[in-house]
Amino acid sequence: MRALPNVLSSLRIVLSFLLLAISSPEAFSVLYVLCGISDIADGYIARKFEIETNLGAKLDSLGDFVFWAVVLVIFFFLSDIYVSNTVIFFVAVVALVRLFNFIITKAKFRQWGMLHTLGNKAAGFALYVAILLSIAFAHIPSPLVVGVFSVALASAAEETGILLTSSVYKVNQKSIFLP
Template identity: 35%
Template sequence: MKNIPNIITCSRIILSIILFFTEPFHLPFYIMYIISGFSDMIDGYIARKTKAASILGAKLDSIADLTMTVVIFIKLYPIVDIPRLIFIWIVIILILRLLSMSIVFIKYHTFGIIHTFANKGSGIILFCFPIFYPFINTSILTYSICALATLSAVEELLIHLTSKELNINQKSIFHI
């Protein structure tokens, strides 16, 4: 029972890899995508309810999130018309994220992405992108995603720069 959350998280990594081989915006893509998103919601919930939450589980969750994000970006970038400014903004966000990961590795000798409210919020809005893409103006979606992703990336960077220890379950910079 204690391994179920980690099994669900690992299944998300596998589903994300399978998602790489599906055609975007078609039924198999949406099925895999929504199952992956659902698994992201339930793994942590089950871990907390069964008192099976662990450092390994939190790290696996971050790896699964990162895997899914990279796969979706690779699949959608050639299809979605992203304005140059948005592309530059995405690169800046990626640099901030890589800087945060580097600081974590240098300070704590491990991999870690903090599960802040802002990170969760940007993850949710990013998750919604492929679902709403056919129905909503791309600029509105991309600017909204980039704004929240920038906020969450800066918050995480500030947390890493000011914290004495790594707490991947820290909810915000105001909960130090």
């Protein structure tokens, strides 16, 4: 039981790369949902059974990074879904802030990682649902783009604020307003 969260995070990494080999929207959706379930389950199980570890937090962050990197590559370069220049701009802005956060984390705390803030979880969930809706409808509705971008940029900016003002790296910090 102690290794289960790490197994789930590792499984998400493997399933993420398998997404690259899938051509059927149905099969992609199934693997995509399994990746989402593994993301929710790894942290829930670790917290519920008090088996959180530094390795687990790093595997979870790596799993998140690999999953979203693969999904964005597929979405932008390998799918038939039309992606406007506005969407590309929004994704680039958020990606640059996230990259800045990685650099801060490495420079200031001597490690790689992403904080597990409530905002980052909300942004991940919003993007996760937006991708599913885009697959289902074969396009990206503009209000959805604006909503997801707003949540993602706010959470990335909050993470920047936390990283710049913290003296200790706390991967599970809930918010800049909460410890």
